[in-house]
Amino acid sequence: MTIVFGLLAAIQPLLLSDIPVPLRPSIAVNERDFDALRNDVRASTARRLGASWREHLAYFVLQSKTFTDLEPIEPAASAVTFQQSGAIPANVNARIAAFLSVVKVESQDSRIQLFQNLFGESDPLPKIEQGYMESMRFLFEKEVEALNQPSRTRGAFIDGLYQRRGLSIDTSIEASYAVSRALETIRRISPNTKIRRVLVLGPGLDFAPRSGLFERYPPQSYQPFAVADALVEFKLADKSKMEIRCMDINPAVLSFLNDFPRGKHPTLYLPPMKGEADLEHYWLQLGKHVGSRRGNVWSLGRTARRVTGELADILTDRIPGGQDLIVATNVLVYLNKKELLLALSNVFQALEPNGWFIHNDTREEIESVTRLFHFEPEAAKAFLLRTRQDTNQFDTYVIHKKR
Numbered sequence: 001m002t003i004v005f006g007l008l009a010a011i012q013p014l015l016l017s018d019i020p021v022p023l024r025p026s027i028a029v030n031e032r033d034f035d036a037l038r039n040d041v042r043a044s045t046a047r048r049l050g051a052s053w054r055e056h057l058a059y060f061v062l063q064s065k066t067f068t069d070l071e072p073i074e075p076a077a078s079a080v081t082f083q084q085s086g087a088i089p090a091n092v093n094a095r096i097a098a099f100l101s102v103v104k105v106e107s108q109d110s111r112i113q114l115f116q117n118l119f120g121e122s123d124p125l126p127k128i129e130q131g132y133m134e135s136m137r138f139l140f141e142k143e144v145e146a147l148n149q150p151s152r153t154r155g156a157f158i159d160g161l162y163q164r165r166g167l168s169i170d171t172s173i174e175a176s177y178a179v180s181r182a183l184e185t186i187r188r189i190s191p192n193t194k195i196r197r198v199l200v201l202g203p204g205l206d207f208a209p210r211s212g213l214f215e216r217y218p219p220q221s222y223q224p225f226a227v228a229d230a231l232v233e234f235k236l237a238d239k240s241k242m243e244i245r246c247m248d249i250n251p252a253v254l255s256f257l258n259d260f261p262r263g264k265h266p267t268l269y270l271p272p273m274k275g276e277a278d279l280e281h282y283w284l285q286l287g288k289h290v291g292s293r294r295g296n297v298w299s300l301g302r303t304a305r306r307v308t309g310e311l312a313d314i315l316t317d318r319i320p321g322g323q324d325l326i327v328a329t330n331v332l333v334y335l336n337k338k339e340l341l342l343a344l345s346n347v348f349q350a351l352e353p354n355g356w357f358i359h360n361d362t363r364e365e366i367e368s369v370t371r372l373f374h375f376e377p378e379a380a381k382a383f384l385l386r387t388r389q390d391t392n393q394f395d396t397y398v399i400h401k402k403r
Contacts, residue, residue: 053166054130055138083144168204201248204330217271221246258309266301275393279386316342328357329359344369377400
């Protein structure tokens with residue numbers, strides 16, 4: 001069993017009484033209606049989690065070099081080809097055939113093993129084809145059709161795409177860069193802040209991203225440990241006292257987080273990162289404040305034991321109270337208005353007075369909703385991650401404080 005600091009309270013269902021009073025009329029009229037809503041959301045989460053697995057399966061089949069010598073296929077380019085022809089392209093079918101030849105036999109590859117567990121005894125081909133078609137339609141809508149939308153409605157068009165698609169179960173180191181910058185801001189605007197209890201929502205696993213698949217190492221989860229590193233760097237926490245709890249809807253993420261501390265030498269392997277100078281500097285410094293870093297090898301030591309994970313959904317399960325900091329990057333963007341109300345309410349009730357919430361969703365709706373219960377943003381900033389030929393890539397942090 002994973003070593004934890006103190007007893008973890010059992011996860012309880014979120015109740016209507018947990019919702020700030022000003023928001024309740026927009027969610028449900030009574031507990032009975034709220035129970036029905038919670039059941040509907042749970043069913044939706046299960047469907048969207050399945051869609052996420054199929055999406056990352058498609059990205060893996062397109063890009064992986066572990067099971068074939070065929071040329072990797074860039075997903076966005078394949079999305080255009082698929083949209084134009086209406087059929088799965090021949091080069092994709094060739095990769096699918098190569099994948100099927102290995103996924104049906106015993107494999108030592110950790111990513112293929114995860115897919116084998118996903119398939120069980122069922123025929124994998126329908127899931128692969130469905131995942132390919134779903135993910136290609138989304139990419140085409142996001143990266144081609146969105147550009148044809150009027151500028152005043154483009155943001156809402158893209159928001160709608162994310163709210164209908166599968167939930168994010170992937171992650172990358174750069175997702176923690178925004179959190180680091182946010183914590184640096186907290187240190188500047190509130191230098192006396194001390195954080196002990198941290199909750200990371202949806203830390204994810206670097207399984208098979210939309211692009212840039214790096215397969216040298218097994219799937220890993222970085223954010224809980226990157227948050228710990230930043231907290232110590234900016235003197236916001238004592239590394240011998242902080243507790244970092246993670247909640248995720250994906251059992252594979254929790255398996256990693258709860259097995260990781262059991263290793264004799266818990267170690268993360270950091271994939272290379274290219275981008276703006278500040279982003280590359282962040283990568284170089286990551287891991288120098290908790291554990292030890294040599295090259296791209298980050299030995300966590302005792303810090304690994306300060307992180308625990310449990311299966312829970314921010315929309316239906318009550319976040320345990322007493323949190324000094326809650327982090328949710330690439331989580332809120334997938335939620336529609338009612339789901340957003342549930343998530344923000346859950347975060348608010350879980351925070352200690354003067355507790356902090358960091359996320360990266362800049363929808364105006366969040367500011368207007370949180371203003372109703374005096375939880376509006378304290379600070380927000382967008383920043384450039386990298387410059388590409390076709391477009392620039394940005395990220396954002398938004399900081400709230402519970403008054």
